[in-house]
Amino acid sequence: MPLQEHNYWLTTAELPTPDAARPLPEVVDVAVVGSGFTGLSAARTLSKHGAKVAVLESETIGWGASSRNGGMVLTGMKLSVRKLMSMYGRERTRKMYAASLASIDCVEQIVREESIDCDFSRCGHLEVACKQKHFDDYERQSEIIEVEFNHKLRVVPRSDLAGEIGSSIYFGGMVDEVSAGCNPARYAAGLARSAMKAGAEIFEHARVETITRESRQGEPGWKITTSRGPLWAHEVFIGTSGYTSATTPALQKKLIPIGSFIITTEILPAPLARELSPRNRMIYDSKNYLYYYRLTPDGRMLFGGRAAFFPENDQTIRRSADILRRGMISVYPQLRDARIEYVWGGTLDFAFDIMPHAGQIDGMYYAVGYAGHGVAMATYQGQKIAEMMATERSGANRPENPFVGIPFPGAPFGLYNGQPWFLPFAGAWYKFLDWVN
Numbered sequence: 225m226p227l228q229e230h231n232y233w234l235t236t237a238e239l240p241t242p243d244a245a246r247p248l249p250e251v252v253d254v255a256v257v258g259s260g261f262t263g264l265s266a267a268r269t270l271s272k273h274g275a276k277v278a279v280l281e282s283e284t285i286g287w288g289a290s291s292r293n294g295g296m297v298l299t300g301m302k303l304s305v306r307k308l309m310s311m312y313g314r315e316r317t318r319k320m321y322a323a324s325l326a327s328i329d330c331v332e333q334i335v336r337e338e339s340i341d342c343d344f345s346r347c348g349h350l351e352v353a354c355k356q357k358h359f360d361d362y363e364r365q366s367e368i369i370e371v372e373f374n375h376k377l378r379v380v381p382r383s384d385l386a387g388e389i390g391s392s393i394y395f396g397g398m399v400d401e402v403s404a405g406c407n408p409a410r411y412a413a414g415l416a417r418s419a420m421k422a423g424a425e426i427f428e429h430a431r432v433e434t435i436t437r438e439s440r441q442g443e444p445g446w447k448i449t450t451s452r453g454p455l456w457a458h459e460v461f462i463g464t465s466g467y468t469s470a471t472t473p474a475l476q477k478k479l480i481p482i483g484s485f486i487i488t489t490e491i492l493p494a495p496l497a498r499e500l501s502p503r504n505r506m507i508y509d510s511k512n513y514l515y516y517y518r519l520t521p522d523g524r525m526l527f528g529g530r531a532a533f534f535p536e537n538d539q540t541i542r543r544s545a546d547i548l549r550r551g552m553i554s555v556y557p558q559l560r561d562a563r564i565e566y567v568w569g570g571t572l573d574f575a576f577d578i579m580p581h582a583g584q585i586d587g588m589y590y591a592v593g594y595a596g597h598g599v600a601m602a603t604y605q606g607q608k609i610a611e612m613m614a615t616e617r618s619g620a621n622r623p624e625n626p627f628v629g630i631p632f633p634g635a636p637f638g639l640y641n642g643q644p645w646f647l648p649f650a651g652a653w654y655k656f657l658d659w660v661n
C-alpha cells in the first residue's frame with residue numbers, strides 16, 4: 225500500500241456520528257467545549273450526576289489529539305519526580321504521583337464498565353536510556369519513587385535489555401508494569417458512546433466562537449455563540465488542549481501548542497514484531513526531543529516523535545515521514561525494508577511549567593497541559609473536574625485534586641499572545657540540550 229497521509233487508528237475505529245440536523249438546545253447546565261478525552265470524560269461524569277450537558281466540537285468526535293496519539297496510557301508526569309518535589313514539596317508531589325497512578329485505573333475502570341473494545345492492556349512501559357548518565361539516573365529515580373510513592377519500577381541493565389527490546393543502541397532501561405496501551409480512536413469512540421448513554425448530547429461542527437457572561441432569568445451563566453447557533457449554559461468546561469484558540473484568550477496565552485507526528489509500518493511478520501518488542505511494551509527514550517514507539521494490536525511498528533515542533537499541516541506531516549523513518553531505522557535497523565503505510569500528526573499542549581493544570585479561569589472550568597501524557601490524565605481530570613462541579617452545585621465537599629490551585633505561569637515577561645513564534649528556537653534548544661546532557 226502506498227504511503228497514506230492519514231491517521232491509522234481511524235481506519236480501525238467507528239466513531240459515533242450524531243445527527244447533524246439536530247438543533248442546539250437553548251439552555252443547558254454545562255456546555256463542554258471539545259470532544260477529546262477531557263471533554264468526553266467530563267461530559268460522561270456530569271451527565272451521570274444528572275446535569276444536562278452539550279458537548280460542542282468544532283470538527284468531529286475525538287478529532288483532536290485524542291484519536292491521533294500513541295495510545296500509551298502512562299504513569300507519572302513529564303517532569304521528573306525530583307523536579308516535582310523541588311517545585312511542590314513532598315506532600316503535594318505524593319498526591320500528584322498517586323493521581324497519575326489512579327488515572328490508569330480510571331481509564332481501565334471506564335473501559336471495563338462501558339465494555340469499550342479498545343485493546344486496553346496493562347503491558348507496561350519501558351523508558352530507554354540514550355546515554356550512560358541517563359541510565360545512571362534511573363537507579364536514583366526508581367529509588368525515590370519506591371521510597372516516596374511506594375511504587376516499584378524495575379531498572380534493566382544493558383546486558384538484560386534484549387529481553388525488553390530488539391535494539392542494541394540503548395544504555396539500559398526502566399520498566400513500569402502499571403502503564404497500559406490502548407487503541408486511542410476506539411477508546412475515544414467508546415468514551416463518546418458512554419457519555420451519550422449517560423445523557424450528554426454531542427454536537428459536531430459546532431465551533432465555539434464567543435463565550436460571554438450573561439444572566440438568564442436572574443441566574444448567572446454564559447451566552448455561547450457557535451457556528452451552529454447560540455445557547456446558554458450555567459457553567460462552561462473547556463477541554464481544548466493543544467487546539468485552544470482565541471475563544472478563550474486567557475487559557476490560550478498559557479499554553480504552547482506543539483506538533484507531534486507518527487508513522488506506522490505495514491503489518492510485520494509475527495517473529496519480527498516479537499523480536500522488536502518481546503513484551504509488547506509502550507516504549508519511549510530519555511531525550512527531550514524524544515522518540516516513542518510500540519507495536520499496534522495488528523502488529524505494525526508505530527513510531528512517533530517531535531519531527532517538527534510546529535503543529536500538523538501538509539508540509540510538516542510529509543517531512544515527518546522521512547525524518548521518523550530515519551529515526552526508526554536508527555533504533556531498529558531490522559526495519560530498513562519495512563514499508564511505511566501511514567503518517568499523521570497532531571497537536572499537544574505544554575504549559576510553560578510543563579505541568580497539567582485544572583480548575584477555573586475567568587469563571588470557566590478547564591483541564592489542560594498534559595504535555596504528551598494525556599491519555600490517562602485527560603480522562604482523569606475530565607472526571608475529577610466534573611466531580612468538583614457537581615459537588616459545587618450540591619454544596620458537598622470538594623474532591624481532592626492536587627493539580628487544582630498550583631501556580632499556572634504564563635510566558636516570561638508576558639512575551640506571548642498565543643502565537644508560538646519561539647517554536648523553532650525551542651526545537652533547536654531541546655536538540656542542543658540533548659547533545660550536551
Ligand SMILES: Cc1cc2nc3c(=O)[nH]c(=O)nc-3n(C[C@H](O)[C@H](O)[C@H](O)COP(=O)(O)OP(=O)(O)OC[C@H]3O[C@@H](n4cnc5c(N)ncnc54)[C@H](O)[C@@H]3O)c2cc1C
Nearest residue numbers: 258260261262282288289290293294296432570597598599
Ligand atoms: C501525535 C500525538 C501523540 C501522543 N501520544 C500520546 C501517548 O502515547 N500517550 C499519552 O498519554 N498522550 C499522548 N499524546 C497526548 C494526548 O493525546 C493528549 O494529551 C490528549 O488526547 C488531550 O485530550 P484533550 O481532550 O484534552 O484534547 P484533544 O483531544 O486535543 O481535543 C480537543 C478538542 O477541542 C476541539 N476544539 C478546540 N477549540 C474548539 C472550539 N472553539 N469549539 C469547539 N471545539 C473546539 C478540537 O477540535 C479538539 O477535538 C499525544 C498527542 C499527540 C498529538
